[in-house]
Amino acid sequence: MRILVSISRILVGVLFIISGLIKLNDPLGFSYKLQEYFSVDVLNIPFLEPYALIISVLVVVFEVVLGVFLIIGYKPKFTVWSLLGMIVFFTFLTFYSAYFDKVKDCGCFGDALKLTPWESFTKDVILLILILILFIGSKHIKPVFSSLQTTILALLSFIFSFWLGYHVLMHLPVIDFRAYKIGNNILEGMSTPENAPKPIVEYYWKFKVNGEEKIITTDGSYPDVDGDYVDVDSKVIDEGYKPPVVDFSIENSEGDNLTEQFLSEDNLIIVVSYSLEHIEKSGAEKLKAMSDEAIKKGYKVIGLTASGEETKQQIKKTYGLNFDFYLCDEKALKTVVRSNPGILELDRGTVKQKVHWNDIDELKL
Incomplete structure (x- = not known):
């Protein structure tokens, strides 16, 4: 049992720390996933949606801290009970999501590693078994260091976790795992290679x-059968190749698709605000000086939002903006940059710079 506990302790602790840090690197992204779980179509608890961000930060900080606690042997009973409670809840959540086909990606590892609902459930079942071993053999979980050192390490894990969460919310994720990261070409990300696997x-x-x-059963062709047709159902066995960039488009108010036109520009500044109704006032106030300087230096400046025409005109008038906003899918814009507003510099579709509105002064024109 001592050996089993030691192995489980390392596996569970390391996995909780890695999983927690990946989500703590992008708590805003995890909050979007929680909003999806809280929605009417999934768990039907929409009253929690406004609190998704604070819940996401608390959950991932607790996840990292519990992993550290387990590794260093700090308060083993509290740690094991907390781990058991968390994994039971997440196992239920991933099973519900998989069985009823509600959420396609659990968000366990953020954008770094995508798992299908059943893969997520399997991962949680394995973790549940390992944590049950820890629960049964909790007396074998001993502190690695002295009492004072263990307490200091536990406290430092709290401080570091909260600092990291605050830092990435005030700026941008330390590591960008998304398809719109600096160096990626959006047009290439939207395309499908000729030899890409087709859906089955x-x-x-x-x-x-x-x-x-x-x-x-057929692959789509009408069967040659001597009988009366009743009904047909279909099932996706393999989704095939999916481009990393989906739902991204640039449209004007008339519905014209201008995506390729703008992504062919040599020097393009895009101001991204998935919702102008919820744009940070301090960020909006910084846009005029930035856009004026960019236009003076030969850049084309546009805005992307999912908000309506009336709101776009109101924001332009309120902050004296001299560029136009175009339409784009809200979910896509939330993926492009974790900031409202956020600013990107593109060169023929390739992302050259990306900044949070707090760091707008660091944009090099």
Whole structure:
């Protein structure tokens, strides 16, 4: 049991720390995933959606801290009970998501590693078994260092976790795992290679043959059967290749798609605000000076938002902005940059710079 506890202690502790740090690197992204879980279509607890960000920060900080506690042997009973409570809840959540096909990606490892709902559930079941071993053999979890050293390390893990969460919210994620990171080309990210794997879909045709129902499976072609057609269902067996950039487009108020036109510009500044209704006032106040300087130096400046025309005109008038806002999907804009507003510099579709509105002065024009 001592050996099993030691192995489980290392595996669970390291996994909780890694998983927590990845999400703590992008708590805003994890809060979007929590909002998806809280929505009417999933858990039907929409009253928690406004608190998704604070919940995401507290959950991931607790996740990192518990991993550290387990490794160093700080307060083993509290740690093991907390780990058990968390994994039971997350196992339920991933099973519910997988069984009812509600959320396609659990967000366990943020954008760094995408897991299917069933993969997430399997991971949680394995963790549950390991944590049950720790629960049964908790007496074998001993502190690695002296009492004072262990307490100091535990306190430092709290301080570091909260500092990291605050830092990335006030700036941008330390590591960008998304398709819009600096150096990536958005146009290339939207394209599908010629030899890319195609989706595999099975079709289940229901016929009535000699008074009995019969189901025939094909790849989509109509089956050659002597009977009366009743119904057809389909199931995606393999989704095939999915481009890393999806739902990104630039449209004007008339619905014209201007994506390729703007992504072919040599020097383009894009101001991203997924919702102008919720734009940070301090950030909006910095946009005029930045855009005036950019235009003076030969840049094309545009804005991207999911807000309506009336709101766009109101924001332009309120802050004296001299560039136009175009339409883009809200979810895509939340993925582009974790800031409202956020600023990108593009050169023929390649992301050259990306800054939080707090760091707008660091934008090099």
